[in-house]
Amino acid sequence: MYGNAYIENDGKQTNSMFADEDPIKLAEFEARIAAGEKIEPQDWMPKEYRKQLIRMIEQHAHSEIIGALPEGTWITRAPGFRRKLALMAKVQDEVGHAQLLYSACETLGKSREQMVNDLIDGKSKYSNVFNYPAVTWADSAVIAWLIDAGAIVNQIANSKGSYGPYCRALERICAEESFHLKYGHDNVVFLATGTPIQRQMVQEALTRWWPPIMHFFGPSDKISVHTETLMKWKVKMASNDDMRQQFLNMYVPKIWDLGLVIPDPNLKKNEATGKWDYTEPDWEVFKQVINGNGPCNAERLAVRRMAEEKGRWVRRAILSKEKKYVAPLA
């Protein structure tokens, strides 16, 4: 469905990319970025910077809203009232993150309606990880701990980036994600130190989620399409492989401390390089999943489409009410 974009969209910076840009404005823009200034919506920016930001922020917003679905399926089945309350709060936060990010993306000129339409028409991507099912309660625990941990690694780095509205949204999101991570960690620890069946359940969930988590940081730097351009413009503050390494460094020891087994026999800290060695993730599988062919892609988009259709009357009512209210003041 989105396959061509992945293969054909070569985001690497080329001179032709700037052929129609004013060279003086471009130089000033790049000097501002190099000096660590924030770019704001009203500022001049190259078309390619705007396009890349829209692509990335929009995908991020979609990831938050679709990301609410796998865990959301556990709200009605959460083990106990307190877990249910915490999970409901987390899922609401994720939807709130999408709102913040859609707003940040709107500052670049793409309407929320267009973004939502592109999502439900299968034209926009969202994170690979949300195309897998949360099979047991332990899956929701692993998502809340490790996917949120991965997201924090990415977002803390990028919140120091160049585009003001995205950075400010990321700062707020990270504060909430830190609570999610603690909630997820508490759930995993509870299961890992529980009965043999609970232990087995969380081990199986970790085994299921490890390959998607390794994919989560994006394709290896050797094959990443956009990293070079995005890092030059400080939209991305670390490469995909660097973020993956940072995650492994922070979380592998914690997972091992719980006596859980990570399903990668090659995973070990290489004392010579100071980096983690691991089995190269299967990038063919990744490509399939992000291009519409993962286990849950169709289901995720169907739910989003249904929500859009069922909520249409609410949006109409709010908008028409707004019109009535605004008219006398105008």
Ligand code: BYC
């Ligand atoms: N999944 O050149 P590359 C959350 C695509 S939600 C899908 O390296 P880039 C949570 C990429 O778009 C937080 N697609 O790309 C929510 C590109 O395709 P196009 C999610 C991926 O942009 C609820 C192609 O592969 N976080 O935490 O330089 C509950 C080539 O890749 C993925 C974000 O969205 C992927 N994982 O770097 C719980 C962070 N990776 O567009 C938790 C924001 C790559 O050319 N995004 N692709 O067709 C980013 O930081 C960057 O976009 C990435 C990829 C690091 C992910």
